[in-house]
Amino acid sequence: MGHPTALSHGRLPMKQSVILRRHFMDSERLSWLLSRLELYAQNEQRCDITLFSDKPKIDVKIDPKFSFALMYGGGVKAIKPLLEKLQLSDGSCVNAFDIWTINQMPEKGFKPDELEAVDLKDGDQEVQGTGKTIREIIRETYKCENKSEEEKFLCRFLAS
Secondary structure, three states: OOOHHHHHOOOOOHHHHHHHHHHOOOHHHHHHHHHHHHHHHHOOOOEEEEEOOOOOEEEEOEOOHHHHHHHOOOHHHHHHHHHHOEEEOOOOEEOHHHEEEEEEOOOOOOOHHHHHOOOHHHHHOEEOOOOEEHHHHHHHHOOOOOHHHHHHHHHHHHHO
């Protein structure tokens, strides 16, 4: 798809421009993001979406309208507004440029025994090339405020 500014013919609103610079939205990341958004919207896949600027959106689906615009060649005019206000199943909207991670979750949610079977020690493994453990990354991306939140989101992530 090219450079991120191609979505708006070289000009992004100030907020998106700041987010892009702050979070290094290069063409590779933009391509990854668009492919994930399209795949998850098209398949109505449940996911957790973590944001750079806010608390995560938990167990949501991306509005299928997003994938329709891409599938039917809606172009920049159709895609840009959908990216700026990406509609989620919980009724909220997020700016796609503010998305940090998209973590797939099971279609029917978790059964209690699935969560109970998770060994949180698995979260202490280092993620190659990051110098951080899974636990540290979850704490950071999910913006955990305490140990309880950290363990809850780590458990969800590991169980998924």
